Amino acid sequence: MAKVFLPKGARDLMPAMMNRRLLVIETVREVFARYGFEPLETPAFERIETLTGKYGDEGEKLMFRILKRGKGGQAGEVDLALRYDLTVPLARVMAMNPGVQLPFKRSQIQPVWRAERPQKGRLREFYQCDVDTIGTDSPIADAECIAVVHDALTALGLTEFTIRLNHRQILRALAEAIGAGEQETSMLQAIDKLDKIGKDGVEKELIERGFSNQQVSELWQYLDGKTIPGTSEFEAQLRVILDIALDLGVDPDRVKIDRTLARGLDYYTGPVFETVLDGGYSGSISGGGRYDGLIGMFSGKGDVPAVGVSLGIERIFMLMEEMGLMPTTMTSTQVWATVFSSDTRSSTLEAAAVLRQAGIRVQVSTREGKLGKQFKEASTRGVPFAMVCGPDEAAAGTVVLKNLATGEQFSGTAEQVAIEIGN
Amino acid sequence: MAKVFLPKGARDLMPAMMNRRLLVIETVREVFARYGFEPLETPAFERIETLTGKYGDEGEKLMFRILKRGKGGQAGEVDLALRYDLTVPLARVMAMNPGVQLPFKRSQIQPVWRAERPQKGRLREFYQCDVDTIGTDSPIADAECIAVVHDALTALGLTEFTIRLNHRQILRALAEAIGAGEQETSMLQAIDKLDKIGKDGVEKELIERGFSNQQVSELWQYLDGKTIPGTSEFEAQLRVILDIALDLGVDPDRVKIDRTLARGLDYYTGPVFETVLDGGYSGSISGGGRYDGLIGMFSGKGDVPAVGVSLGIERIFMLMEEMGLMPTTMTSTQVWATVFSSDTRSSTLEAAAVLRQAGIRVQVSTREGKLGKQFKEASTRGVPFAMVCGPDEAAAGTVVLKNLATGEQFSGTAEQVAIEIGN
Numbered sequence: 001m002a003k004v005f006l007p008k009g010a011r012d013l014m015p016a017m018m019n020r021r022l023l024v025i026e027t028v029r030e031v032f033a034r035y036g037f038e039p040l041e042t043p044a045f046e047r048i049e050t051l052t053g054k055y056g057d058e059g060e061k062l063m064f065r066i067l068k069r070g071k072g073g074q075a076g077e078v079d080l081a082l083r084y085d086l087t088v089p090l091a092r093v094m095a096m097n098p099g100v101q102l103p104f105k106r107s108q109i110q111p112v113w114r115a116e117r118p119q120k121g122r123l124r125e126f127y128q129c130d131v132d133t134i135g136t137d138s139p140i141a142d143a144e145c146i147a148v149v150h151d152a153l154t155a156l157g158l159t160e161f162t163i164r165l166n167h168r169q170i171l172r173a174l175a176e177a178i179g180a181g182e183q184e185t186s187m188l189q190a191i192d193k194l195d196k197i198g199k200d201g202v203e204k205e206l207i208e209r210g211f212s213n214q215q216v217s218e219l220w221q222y223l224d225g226k227t228i229p230g231t232s233e234f235e236a237q238l239r240v241i242l243d244i245a246l247d248l249g250v251d252p253d254r255v256k257i258d259r260t261l262a263r264g265l266d267y268y269t270g271p272v273f274e275t276v277l278d279g280g281y282s283g284s285i286s287g288g289g290r291y292d293g294l295i296g297m298f299s300g301k302g303d304v305p306a307v308g309v310s311l312g313i314e315r316i317f318m319l320m321e322e323m324g325l326m327p328t329t330m331t332s333t334q335v336w337a338t339v340f341s342s343d344t345r346s347s348t349l350e351a352a353a354v355l356r357q358a359g360i361r362v363q364v365s366t367r368e369g370k371l372g373k374q375f376k377e378a379s380t381r382g383v384p385f386a387m388v389c390g391p392d393e394a395a396a397g398t399v400v401l402k403n404l405a406t407g408e409q410f411s412g413t414a415e416q417v418a419i420e421i422g423n
Numbered sequence: 424m425a426k427v428f429l430p431k432g433a434r435d436l437m438p439a440m441m442n443r444r445l446l447v448i449e450t451v452r453e454v455f456a457r458y459g460f461e462p463l464e465t466p467a468f469e470r471i472e473t474l475t476g477k478y479g480d481e482g483e484k485l486m487f488r489i490l491k492r493g494k495g496g497q498a499g500e501v502d503l504a505l506r507y508d509l510t511v512p513l514a515r516v517m518a519m520n521p522g523v524q525l526p527f528k529r530s531q532i533q534p535v536w537r538a539e540r541p542q543k544g545r546l547r548e549f550y551q552c553d554v555d556t557i558g559t560d561s562p563i564a565d566a567e568c569i570a571v572v573h574d575a576l577t578a579l580g581l582t583e584f585t586i587r588l589n590h591r592q593i594l595r596a597l598a599e600a601i602g603a604g605e606q607e608t609s610m611l612q613a614i615d616k617l618d619k620i621g622k623d624g625v626e627k628e629l630i631e632r633g634f635s636n637q638q639v640s641e642l643w644q645y646l647d648g649k650t651i652p653g654t655s656e657f658e659a660q661l662r663v664i665l666d667i668a669l670d671l672g673v674d675p676d677r678v679k680i681d682r683t684l685a686r687g688l689d690y691y692t693g694p695v696f697e698t699v700l701d702g703g704y705s706g707s708i709s710g711g712g713r714y715d716g717l718i719g720m721f722s723g724k725g726d727v728p729a730v731g732v733s734l735g736i737e738r739i740f741m742l743m744e745e746m747g748l749m750p751t752t753m754t755s756t757q758v759w760a761t762v763f764s765s766d767t768r769s770s771t772l773e774a775a776a777v778l779r780q781a782g783i784r785v786q787v788s789t790r791e792g793k794l795g796k797q798f799k800e801a802s803t804r805g806v807p808f809a810m811v812c813g814p815d816e817a818a819a820g821t822v823v824l825k826n827l828a829t830g831e832q833f834s835g836t837a838e839q840v841a842i843e844i845g846n
Contacts, residue, residue: 004721015461034779036786038438076499138789247772298427349670363459366561
């Protein structure tokens, strides 16, 4: 017997899972659209030159490279690779469409591919879900990143979260304030672990990284609220963004300025934001910020103002499952149309057609005969209702609708049954 | 200045296009779900062993092969390839999930990749849109393939089409009836061109392919309706399928049995169907049939009953554009919220939030100042309404809604404006 496997780190999204994911994606897409973020899709692969040099050594190792077709490929030549994120493709789109109206606001919900180690349970194909606003430095654009995340999570029922807000330039000033301007990255890497390893852990790590006791002590004073020299402009920016976010309807209890948020080591140039679920869930479910240096990389036009946020959609799917926020239905089919016999099949099919016209999802049994067996099949599949059309019903122009959980029955025309299901 | 390109045969789907495509996909997905076809997604790549040997020499050449990561890849070793269709992945899913309830009905709307020659305008990444029913030989499953196509095209406004229905075994019997059992494939390849080159063209081609004048003459008699020996069983099957399709609500004017439909040279084993648009549009917009040999290929269980149909979704997008069936709006944004000045920004943003709560799509201008300029920007982007909140409105708690096409204005609270837009 032939054996067949999935590639490592890949998965099939079976119907029960897909139905739930589509609901989440539709909800998120609708929230995005309400803010003027409109959908973009880019190809799965990009030219290798477009992707190389963008992700650092580690990232490059994780790229899936595609052989040239024909002779070049036989010689091992590569011309394409699967996209690793949605930001480099966006930069390419902006470079190739210089006439596009700015600000350009786009959402993009598509898979990306990374050859992560599957033994760690990491997926090699997973969806990313980004919105970005290109071409404006208005703080409205930054605040909208906070507002869409707020609205999307709220719409999904994930209501207990905190959006943390900080500024890349404040972090830089912080490093300088403790005399560690050169060790900024190292400092940020340590601070970034605060959630995971706590204050003591971060202190220990900073000492190990060569920071002095005095530096560490000063650092905590600044993180606790002491004014960091040279940051008044950036603090003011954050307050404006926060004010706008509140005007946009963001719940003031769900967002806060937080100097310990160390997101974005190289990438971000201005405000940064990150969302964590309250209640001890570790890790972020969304993150973003202003990154003015990246979008212009292909156009040669220098910095292009850009701000965006990414919803950790795979993590959100998983958490919603864990938290019972996903529908538990195995199927979206509402009615199992049993087929009593060949003689009544026509009437059954016609009734099914009436229900479908009314927007109801009906699967017709491909097995005729014993109704008990057909009811059982429907129940096993998680279909809530069965429809029966025996000789008496066929003669009377009616059908019987049976609620498979309660056993309740309703008899009427197909039109009446459609209304009954709608109630 | 750096230059950057798309890979050959790839394209970006910009927002205006994506909005239209998503509408079509949602419509189609809803029709599929009403028949119990539920969504499946499989990974972009499969193990190379899963894909090789499935598409013939020509197909293999067109596959995108992925280098192994690390040393193997440096040596030119390949372990994965991008999927070429959605059927081989389905066969893999069935083999890997032997416990799945049969019949298994799935829809799948995902891109596939083929290294077609881009100079012919062929896409190398394009969406396929398939439904299949696995595990039953009930004619209901065959008829549902016809019915979903009928309902999907009707829902999309493509109401003038003909679904043609034939049977692989009738075509085989036809070849035998004219003494060309060995030349069946050659005969079908000629007949398949009937739409394109007409009866005379096909006759000429048959002669060139070595068929005798007598064979050609007999062939036309059979195609014109003369009973083909040994086909009564298959003719009866087609009539049952047709009857069921009509019971399911298929318009009798939109479907016909057609002996000249020569679809499916190796793949199909039973009924086959194809849809063409009426009115001189060449080429099919959907095709499918029963293919009992393919799904079992990985499970080693021999033939597994399977029937499915593919909507030519890329072609449908294109035709709908051509025929004016797509919305012509450049954007899904409904309201452009102008920002009169910093002083009234809060009121504007709060009004925008009220509209969004009501489900309206609002983009806030990131430029303040001259309203005329802001109106012009909204019009250029194709946004139908602008909202204004100047000092008077801010003081009164109202906003003005301006219809940018007619110049009509409506003044009221944000809640009243939301209702006005809904009307």
